[in-house]
Amino acid sequence: MSTLFEDSFKTTSVDSARYDRVSRITAQSLNHDDIHLTLDVNTELFPMSKGDVVTVALASQLTDKETTYSGWREPKVGEKSLADDYDYVMYGTVYKFEEGSGEKVAVYVSFGGLLLCLEGGYRHLSSLKQENVYLLMRA
Template sequence: MSDATLYEETFNINSTIADKYDRVTRVLGATHDASTALTLDVNHELYPLSSGETVTMVLATTLNLDGTKDERGWREKKGESTLADMYDYVCYGKVYRFEEGEEGRSIKCYVSFGGLLMCLDGPHKKLSPLRIDNVYMLLKK
């Protein structure tokens, strides 16, 4: 499964903004060492998050436990165990942009999950496995 995992980190939720859209909360957080910042839109009716909570996030290329590429949609795998079974909130989206940070030491990675957006801002070394491609984002508290 490790070949399919592009990024895994635990974030502390610092604040939330829920006043712009009906069902969407923008979550702002950082890793425990503050090396990576997270800005993430979530459907708060499906997965409510609040300040002070901790959430583990994984970005993966597939939900298959053996790391093989998805041949069909993950919802069609009736009776089969997938990575999604171990998490509370799963989204599928596209990494669509990168921005270089100061002196090439950090980058910003932007992902869209059907209009719900995410930005990771952190060290180039940690975020370098990400590329312009489709990814699954999995969250659990």
């Protein structure tokens, strides 16, 4: 399975004022001081509060098998999926990889209108120069 990035984050804010059932969360990495996350989450499916700790992973595929499809598909019987280990999964497109000052980069991903911005050191985020990724979260 192709995990490109995985880290634990502590939620620093949850803004649910803009949309029904969707909150924009901000979070700080517990393992790397320089990694920050801003993410739109369907909080009806995955409720979140300030102070929650979540594991966030980004992967290029969910199974060991190489696939020729684009997007989500049900795993075959007996096939292990990376999604089995997480509570919340989205599929999206990296639409911007922005290099900032020094070693800082920002990765922007759209999950059908729900957005992710992951900011941090190039060393930790350089593997996210992908076209399509899965976002996986668990509490």
